[in-house]
Amino acid sequence: xxxxxxxxxxxxxxxxxxxxxKPGIKLVEIDVDTKAYEAGHIPGxxxxxxxxxxxxxxxRDIISKEAFEKLVGGAGISPSxxxxxxGDNNNWFAAYGFWLFEIYGHKDVRLMNGGRVKWLNxxxxxxxxxxxxxxxxxxxxxxxxxxxxxxxxQVFEAQKGNWNLVDVRSPDEFTGKVIAPPGMxxxxxxxGHIPGxxxxxxxxAVGPDGTFKSPEELHRIYVEQKGVDSNKDTIAYCRIGExxxxxxxxxxxxxxxxxxxxxxxxxxxxxxxxxxxxxxx
Amino acid sequence: xxxxxxxYDNIFEMMPSEENPTPMVKLNxxxxxxxxxxxxxxxxxxPFGSVKDxxxxxxxxxxxxxxxxxxxxxxxxxxxxxxxxxxxxxARARGYHMRAVVPNKVPLEKKILLQIAGADLxxxxxxxxxxxxLGDGSxxxxxxxxxxxxxxxxxxxxxxxxxxxxxxxxxTGPEIWKQTEGKITHLFVSLGTCxxxxxxxxxxxxxxxxxxxxxVQPTEGHDVPRLRNVSQLGVSKLFDSSLIxxxxxxxxxxxxxxxxxxxxxxxxxxxxxxxxxxEGALDIVMRDKKGFGVMIFPDNVFKYTSNMVKHIPxxxxxxxx
Numbered sequence: 001x002x003x004x005x006x007x008x009x010x011x012x013x014x015x016x017x018x019x020x021x022k023p024g025i026k027l028v029e030i031d032v033d034t035k036a037y038e039a040g041h042i043p044g045x046x047x048x049x050x051x052x053x054x055x056x057x058x059x060r061d062i063i064s065k066e067a068f069e070k071l072v073g074g075a076g077i078s079p080s081x082x083x084x085x086x087g088d089n090n091n092w093f094a095a096y097g098f099w100l101f102e103i104y105g106h107k108d109v110r111l112m113n114g115g116r117v118k119w120l121n122x123x124x125x126x127x128x129x130x131x132x133x134x135x136x137x138x139x140x141x142x143x144x145x146x147x148x149x150x151x152x153x154q155v156f157e158a159q160k161g162n163w164n165l166v167d168v169r170s171p172d173e174f175t176g177k178v179i180a181p182p183g184m185x186x187x188x189x190x191x192g193h194i195p196g197x198x199x200x201x202x203x204x205a206v207g208p209d210g211t212f213k214s215p216e217e218l219h220r221i222y223v224e225q226k227g228v229d230s231n232k233d234t235i236a237y238c239r240i241g242e243x244x245x246x247x248x249x250x251x252x253x254x255x256x257x258x259x260x261x262x263x264x265x266x267x268x269x270x271x272x273x274x275x276x277x278x279x280x281x
Numbered sequence: 282x283x284x285x286x287x288x289y290d291n292i293f294e295m296m297p298s299e300e301n302p303t304p305m306v307k308l309n310x311x312x313x314x315x316x317x318x319x320x321x322x323x324x325x326x327x328p329f330g331s332v333k334d335x336x337x338x339x340x341x342x343x344x345x346x347x348x349x350x351x352x353x354x355x356x357x358x359x360x361x362x363x364x365x366x367x368x369x370x371x372a373r374a375r376g377y378h379m380r381a382v383v384p385n386k387v388p389l390e391k392k393i394l395l396q397i398a399g400a401d402l403x404x405x406x407x408x409x410x411x412x413x414x415l416g417d418g419s420x421x422x423x424x425x426x427x428x429x430x431x432x433x434x435x436x437x438x439x440x441x442x443x444x445x446x447x448x449x450x451x452x453t454g455p456e457i458w459k460q461t462e463g464k465i466t467h468l469f470v471s472l473g474t475c476x477x478x479x480x481x482x483x484x485x486x487x488x489x490x491x492x493x494x495x496x497v498q499p500t501e502g503h504d505v506p507r508l509r510n511v512s513q514l515g516v517s518k519l520f521d522s523s524l525i526x527x528x529x530x531x532x533x534x535x536x537x538x539x540x541x542x543x544x545x546x547x548x549x550x551x552x553x554x555x556x557x558x559x560e561g562a563l564d565i566v567m568r569d570k571k572g573f574g575v576m577i578f579p580d581n582v583f584k585y586t587s588n589m590v591k592h593i594p595x596x597x598x599x600x601x602x
Contacts, residue, residue, distance in 0.1 A: 033405050039422055040429025088421070120424055127429035 002215040005256025009098075009249075010212070011110045013119050016084060020044060026081045029116065030054070030093040032242075040127035042086070042119060046075045046134065050093040050242070054100060062149075062264065065141050068104045073139030079106065086112035086119070090203070090210045095245040099262050105143035111249060114211040148248075150235045150261035152269060155194065159277070164234040165197035168247040169267065173239065174199040176280040179271065186240050188271025192278040194237070200226050202243040205250045218255050230257055237263035237270070292374060295328045296338050302456035303327060305575065310546045311559070317566045319559075319574040321549055322457065329367040329398075331580035332453075336476050337367035339448035340437035341375075349435045355379050357426045357434040359419035361473070362391030363580055364439050369400035380434065382423040390584040441518045445476030446483070453477065454484025457575050466572040467493045469562045471554045472528075475520040477577060482524040493526045493569075497561030499533035529561040536560070537592035540582055550581045553588060 004010060019025045020043060027045035029037050037047030048054060053071055056063055063071065077083060083101060087094035091111055101109040112119070119125045150158075158165055172178045176191035193199070204221055207213055213221070222228045234257055238244040241264030248262040263270075270276060282294040284301045297303050305320040312319045324332035344350040355378035358368055365381035372379040381400040383392060395402055405418050420440065427436035439445050457465060468485060470478045482494040540556030543549040551559075555578035562576050582589065590597040 033418060033422070035403065035405060036422060036425060039403075040425040088418075117421055120421060120428065127425060129429050 002219075004212075004215050004254040006253040008108075009110050009253040010113050011084060012113050013122055013125060016042065016086075016112055016119075017125055024081050025084065026075070026077045027084045027086070028075070028077075028094075028097065029087055030085060030097045031088040031116070032093055033088055036088050036116065038129070040129055041116075043126055043128045043130070044132050045086075046132060048075075048097060050096065054093075054097060060265075060269075062100060062103070065104060065144060068100065069139045069141055072101075072104075072106075074134075074136045076134030076137060077139065078137055079139060079142070080108075082108040082110065084110050084112055086115050088116050090117075090206055090246065091115040092202075092242045092246055095249045096242045096264075098249060099148060099245045103145050103148050104141045105145060114209060117210050147259075148261060150237075150263035150265075152265060152273070154261070155235060155237075155263055155265075155270065156276075158233075158235050159195050161196065162232060164228045164232050165194050166228065166234060166236045166244075166247060166251070167193045167197040167199050168202040168236055168238045168244050169193075169199075170201055171199060173267070176278075180239055180267075184239070186268050188268050190271045190278055192271070192280040193267075194270060195277050195279045197237075197279075198226055198228065200228075200247070202238065202246045205247065205254075212250065212254060215254065218250060222251065222255055228257070230255075233259040233261070235261045235263050237266040239267045240264070241266045292328050293338070293371070297327060297335065297452050297456065299452070299455045299459055302460055305457075305460050306547075306549065308547055308549075308559075311542055312563065312566060314566050314570075316570060317572045317574060319562055319566065319576060320461070321543075321547075321551070321555070321576050321578045322453075322460075323549070324577060324579050325550075325552075325581035327367075329370050331363040331367065332477060332577065333363040333367045333579075335448040335452055336439055336442075336445040336474070337364055337371055337437075339444040339451075340439065340442050341368065341371050343442075343444045344435055344437065345375075350377055353433060354435055355433065357382065357423050357436050358439065359383075359423040360395075360439070362387050362395065362584070364474075365395050365400055366391070366398050368437065369395060369398035373399035380423075380426060382419045382426070384419050388585060388588050390587065394584065439474045439476065443519075445474055446480040446519055449477050449480025450484045451480075453481045453577070457481065458485060458488055461573060461575060463489065464573045465489070465492055465575050467495060467562075467565060467569070467574040469495050469497060469558050469565070469574060469576040471558055471577075471579065472496050472498060472520070473517075475517045477579075479519050479521050479524050481577070486524070493565075493572075494524060495561060495565055496525050496528045497558050498528055498530045499536060499557055500530055527565075529564060531557055531560045531564075533557070534592055537589055540585075541589070541593060541596075544582060549578070550583070551578050552580045552582045552585050554579050 027042050029041050029045045029047045034049050085094040085097050167174050174193050179191040180187040236244040236247045244262050251257045252260040303326045305322050308319045327334035356372050357380040359382045369379040379400045381395050382403040385404055427434045485492045536553040536557035539559045540551050540553045543551040558576045
């Protein structure tokens with residue numbers, strides 16, 4: 001059987017259980033529903049709040065290098081640690097966290113396949129409400145990889161045809177029937193998609209149990225069936241950049257495309273830009 | 282306990298049984314077919330106000346009998362309201378605590394009622410983007426509490442607990458059989474956990490294999506509280522398609538207008554899921570022409586006034602000076 005392009009970036013729940021409490025292994029839970037961590041988490045895991053800890057609280061942006069150093073060092077994580085990320089909703093925000101850890105150059109970061117639901121439903125996997133006591137340390141970012149992030153000018157550039165644009169939102173958001181899923185506070189003025197984008201909803205990458213599909217299946221679906229050209233660079237986007245982090249992870253680390261960027265501005269930026277071209281339907 | 286005088290030593294003696302069934306009332310104005318009468322089984326006449334009393338009581342008794350509850354250990358349950366209200370009221374009356382995990386789309390009335398019944402409430406945001414493998418947020422959060430705080434919580438889990446099915450096999454089925462004197466030909470139900478349909482169908486078919494079991498579903502994207510569309514049924518392990526003859530899909534807006542018709546034309550203060558079941562039953566009366574139908578009406582309209590106004594805006598008119 002073929003392997004994922006970067007198999008070291010994905011760990012199974014059994015591996016996590018076997019390595020619980022080992023020095024140098026740090027678990028981080030990041031959820032959409034921030035109540036989940038408090039109700040129960042993997043023993044030893046710290047919880048990051050995507051709204052208050054992973055986003056700049058003044059301007060719309062990812063946290064700065066300094067804020068990242070403070071957050072991660074404050075959680076007792078050192079640059080040489082192996083960081084395992086997991087979360088609810090099939091690892092949406094865990095994948096967003098993964099992307100952030102890579103942007104700030106953390107060397108060994110991995111995603112737990114299947115996320116917290118898989119762990120929860122496996123009988124031999126413990127959960128606790130105990131928050132681990134951590135000793136804050138100095139964390140220094142030594143390299144940043146902003147090339148993993150697409151900004152608006154590149155999104156315009158990508159429409160000239162030399163890039164794959166992958167829209168991972170639901171079909172109704174892609175066609176413009178809805179601007180955002182119901183009840184979302186972050187939204188846009190207009191509905192539709194970026195001209196030339198392919199609609200490949202993020203859930204295409206996972207099976208019924210929430211784990212990623214096999215390397216062969218992923219390649220067949222994304223490259224052969226959906227026509228993502230492996231010779232081109234790629235930008236993935238969604239509404240606010242979390243679902244597209246999940247697909248970014250699939251395209252970059254599981255399928256192994258060479259230059260994949262996550263456009264975290266996504267539809268809430270693009271759909272608000274005056275005079276930006278939009279396709280509907 | 283005396284069902285004749287209706288004097289009881291405690292509320293639990295009022296729980297339904299063959300000897301103390303919930304009432305069945307014939308529709309007289311909405312369905313005029315003499316060849317195919319329709320009876321509504323009024324589950325809101327249960328002591329805690331809905332069909333869920335049956336499953337809640339069976340699950341709670343089972344936990345008590347197995348020594349799974351008591352002392353520090355209470356209950357946690359994912360619920361769209363009715364099961365939680367029944368469980369919370371029952372649990373508190375027996376001295377246990379109860380945490381209810383509910384999706385945000387549950388009507389405000391139910392959330393307040395849960396707190397009135399004595400539940401601690403966890404409200405979680407609704408699903409952002411439906412997808413495989415996500416499971417149901419409220420089920421997962423309840424499971425998390427049960428697993429991480431096992432010393433505090435036992436989880437009945439109505440979506441998997443066989444006692445849910447058994448409760449209907451032991452009570453709802455025999456009640457209907459006795460009340461209709463074996464004349465029932467069609468059973469009309471909605472689907473939530475599927476405990477009602479599975480247990481009742483199993484019993485009635487053991488008596489009369491030809492009884493047709495019709496499940497009525499709201500169309501996708503619905504907001505009829507406590508019901509699940511076919512595509513959402515994966516969450517219930519109690520769903521058994523072999524116990525159902527037809528699954529009808531009905532435009533969910535009709536749930537509200539039909540419920541209003543029941544209130545205004547039959548004197549039956551039925552909630553929207555009953556309205557949906559009625560719509561399905563009327564379709565089958567047209568299709569099959571002859572029969573003897575029983576509709577299980579899960580609860581009354583009192584918890585749904587805000588949903589009713591949302592779908593029938595004129596109900597909200599004229600309510601201010």
